[in-house]
Amino acid sequence: MHESIDANRPDSYAAANRDIIRVLLKPNLGWAVLFIIATSMMLYGFWCEFQQLTWGLGIAGYNPPIMWGVYIVTFVFWVGIGHAGTLISAILFLVRSRWRTGVYRASEGMTVFAVMTALLFPVLHLGRAWQVYWFFPYPNQRYLWVNFKSPLMWDVFAISTYFTVSAVFFFIGLVPDLAVVRDHSTGLVKKIYAVLALGWHGTDRQWYHYMGAYGFFAALAAPLVLSVHSVVSWDFAMAVTAGWHSTIFPPYFVAGAIFSGCAMVITLLLPMTYAFKWHAYVNMWHFEHLAKMCLLTSGILTYAYGVEYFIGWYSQNAYEWGIFSWRATGEYAWAFWIMVFCNCVAPLPWYFRKVRTNPWALFIISIFVNIGMWFERFNIVISSLAHQFDPATHAYYRISPIEYGIMIGSFGWFGFWFLLFLQTLPAIAIAEIKEMIAPPVRGAAHVEAK
Amino acid sequence: MSAAHAEVASGTRIKGIYAHLDCLLAGIEKLKEAGISGFQVLSPLPRHEILEAVYEGRPSPVRWWTLVGGITGINTGLLLTSLTASQWPMINPGGKPVVALPPYAVIMFECTILFGALFTLAGLIVHCGLPGFGLDKSLQDPRVSDDKFGIAFLRASAKDLERIAAILSDTGAIEITRGDDTIYEVPNA
Numbered sequence: 045m046h047e048s049i050d051a052n053r054p055d056s057y058a059a060a061n062r063d064i065i066r067v068l069l070k071p072n073l074g075w076a077v078l079f080i081i082a083t084s085m086m087l088y089g090f091w092c093e094f095q096q097l098t099w100g101l102g103i104a105g106y107n108p109p110i111m112w113g114v115y116i117v118t119f120v121f122w123v124g125i126g127h128a129g130t131l132i133s134a135i136l137f138l139v140r141s142r143w144r145t146g147v148y149r150a151s152e153g154m155t156v157f158a159v160m161t162a163l164l165f166p167v168l169h170l171g172r173a174w175q176v177y178w179f180f181p182y183p184n185q186r187y188l189w190v191n192f193k194s195p196l197m198w199d200v201f202a203i204s205t206y207f208t209v210s211a212v213f214f215f216i217g218l219v220p221d222l223a224v225v226r227d228h229s230t231g232l233v234k235k236i237y238a239v240l241a242l243g244w245h246g247t248d249r250q251w252y253h254y255m256g257a258y259g260f261f262a263a264l265a266a267p268l269v270l271s272v273h274s275v276v277s278w279d280f281a282m283a284v285t286a287g288w289h290s291t292i293f294p295p296y297f298v299a300g301a302i303f304s305g306c307a308m309v310i311t312l313l314l315p316m317t318y319a320f321k322w323h324a325y326v327n328m329w330h331f332e333h334l335a336k337m338c339l340l341t342s343g344i345l346t347y348a349y350g351v352e353y354f355i356g357w358y359s360q361n362a363y364e365w366g367i368f369s370w371r372a373t374g375e376y377a378w379a380f381w382i383m384v385f386c387n388c389v390a391p392l393p394w395y396f397r398k399v400r401t402n403p404w405a406l407f408i409i410s411i412f413v414n415i416g417m418w419f420e421r422f423n424i425v426i427s428s429l430a431h432q433f434d435p436a437t438h439a440y441y442r443i444s445p446i447e448y449g450i451m452i453g454s455f456g457w458f459g460f461w462f463l464l465f466l467q468t469l470p471a472i473a474i475a476e477i478k479e480m481i482a483p484p485v486r487g488a489a490h491v492e493a494k
Numbered sequence: 495m496s497a498a499h500a501e502v503a504s505g506t507r508i509k510g511i512y513a514h515l516d517c518l519l520a521g522i523e524k525l526k527e528a529g530i531s532g533f534q535v536l537s538p539l540p541r542h543e544i545l546e547a548v549y550e551g552r553p554s555p556v557r558w559w560t561l562v563g564g565i566t567g568i569n570t571g572l573l574l575t576s577l578t579a580s581q582w583p584m585i586n587p588g589g590k591p592v593v594a595l596p597p598y599a600v601i602m603f604e605c606t607i608l609f610g611a612l613f614t615l616a617g618l619i620v621h622c623g624l625p626g627f628g629l630d631k632s633l634q635d636p637r638v639s640d641d642k643f644g645i646a647f648l649r650a651s652a653k654d655l656e657r658i659a660a661i662l663s664d665t666g667a668i669e670i671t672r673g674d675d676t677i678y679e680v681p682n683a
Contacts, residue, residue: 056641057538057539057640057641058640058641061639061640061641181574181578187581187582188582189578189579189581189582190578191585192574192575192578192579192597192598192601193579193588193590193594193597193598197601198597198600198601198604201600201601201604201605202600202604205604205605205607205608208608208611208612209607209608209611212611212612212615213611216615216618219624220539220639223639224538224639224640226639227636227639227640228636228639238627242624242625242626242627243623243624243625243626243627243628243629244624244626245536245626245629245633245634245635245638245639246536246537246538246539246638246639247534247535247536247629247633248534248535248536248537248544248545248548248549249534249621249622249623250622250623250624250626251537251539251540251544251545252545252548252549252554253554253555253556253617253618253621253622254540254618254622255540255545255554256553256554256555256556256557257554257556257560257614257615257617257618260556260557260560260610260614261611261614264560264607264610264611264614265611267607268604268607271600271603271604271607275600275604278600475538475539475540478538478539479539479540483514483515483541484513484514484515484641485514485515485516486513486514486516486517486666487514487516487517487520
């Protein structure tokens with residue numbers, strides 16, 4: 045692994061093309077094993093959902109008043125995972141950050157598939173999945189429109205907009221690279237990629253409008269990514285429930301989303317870089333930046349956790365202080381301390397350069413962060429509902445086997461699409477990698493790489 | 495159809511392939527100096543020097559699509575929320591006004607982004623001419639997605655053909671094709 049973006053960079057555009065597309069449609073044993081595992085997990089999740097559809101939500105672990113369980117926890121988790129992709133592809137594009145180039149395509153793919161996964165959970169949580177169209181405003185004879193004053197309806201619009209814009213941004217970025225794959229393939233494969241490339245041939249007219257549009261997509265996606273998790277946080281913060289009703293939720297949720305998303309990028313990209321030998325394009329320089337992003341957002345989260353406790357204590361509100369002290373000492377204390385360890389303590393070794401440039405340390409700590417961020421949502425969702433104002437309603441929620449199965453299935457679903465993406469689409473942005481390579485020049489004119 | 499239009503419509507394809515960016519830029523400049531227009535530049539990546547030379551800093555009109563999309567979106571968000579709430583004003587959840595702008599601002603914001611992005615996509619498709627499956631075959635050169643550049647005229651008038659060929663070869667084109675015939679080629683380039 046090299047520690048600079050310039051190290052080991054290919055010397056020609058053709059070499060970059062070859063390096064990046066050589067792995068397409070050539071599944072190796074490792075990929076096949078992972079794909080079978082992911083598909084099996086996904087099918088198990090489908091079976092569990094079939095059981096839930098057959099028998100109803102009774103086989104989930106809901107225990108009144110805890111009527112938001114693992115489905116909402118995992119929904120928020122997957123929405124959060126998606127955020128790093130848009131941060132890297134849109135915000136870092138707007139600020140012209142060079143380290144985004146190698147990692148943004150895979151991160152964008154991760155975003156699209158993570159949001160696809162997140163979108164499943166409100167439907168699963170409904171129980172009666174066939175009534176999902178009730179989410180959307182549609183004309184009907186009863187004049188019964190959705191309630192746009194509800195944060196849950198804001199969420200429907202935020203997540204569906206986020207998915208649409210992310211998918212468009214992802215696909216538009218892919219078009220010039222699909223043309224490269226088309227021009228390097230033959231037969232039926234060439235025909236398929238020709239259709240996907242939409243007749244892209246790199247004319248000045250195409251590049252001119254493409255670059256204009258790409259900047260606008262980035263400019264639209266940047267505020268969107270900040271708004272989406274803010275809206276998700278309002279699902280909680282707008283409710284008058286102790287532990288939820290807080291103004292710090294939007295920045296706290298956005299920081300958490302970027303934290304978990306960057307950790308997931310490390311988890312996914314590190315093995316991929318070694319498996320595909322892509323060290324010339326993605327190397328420790330990129331992972332170090334991702335680790336620094338995690339460190340920054342971990343600091344913000346740690347501060348937010350502290351502020352929540354300070355507010356609970358300083359407000360002298362018995363319910364507020366009651367829920368926060370119960371979180372750390374009550375029946376769900378184990379989940380709270382897992383969260384604190386994974387999100388506040390585990391990333392600290394990344395302050396040392398030796399640790400954040402060590403592949404094993406990066407990978408293991410990123411897994412801890414992923415676990416910690418799932419437990420953060422578990423803490424927020426479950427503990428506040430389990431310990432509400434009236435002690436007579438205090439309850440305990442146990443995740444049922446069906447819920448475990450559906451949660452495992454969601455990881456399988458995500459893995460299925462991500463692995464398929466790695467084999468069929470360029471996971472590194474070829475056109476943007478070419479911008480990093482000094483162009484071929486013959487004369488004395490010296491033309492810099494961008 | 496005027497005589498000039500008839501000449502252009504019946505013109506000849508001519509294309510030069512370049513291996514070097516500086517040669518391509520020289521070719522574009524020479525063509526502009528000679529007052530010859532109507533060419534397309536082929537490139538494996540978006541180089542700002544090429545776009546600057548061809549479009550001279552003019553911004554893409556796609557931006558207007560984004561603006562119209564954004565304005566359409568914010569109005570759609572406002573109308574959708576306000577009109578649906580007004581259709582049955584008896585339902586008043588949360589004790590808020592029937593048309594309550596603060597909660598509706600979230601929907602208006604999301605619609606602004608959504609419509610802005612979709613209109614931008616539409617603008618991109620229209621202005622880029624996508625899907626471009628019917629592009630002239632001289633613009634479909636697989637070498638361009640690899641590492642070569644090109645200057646192509648789809649219909650060069652007969653009086654310009656010789657001048658164009660001379661400019662392309664003088665500025666370092668490694669291959670020049672006229673119609674379907676290669677009229678100039680640098681061996682092993």
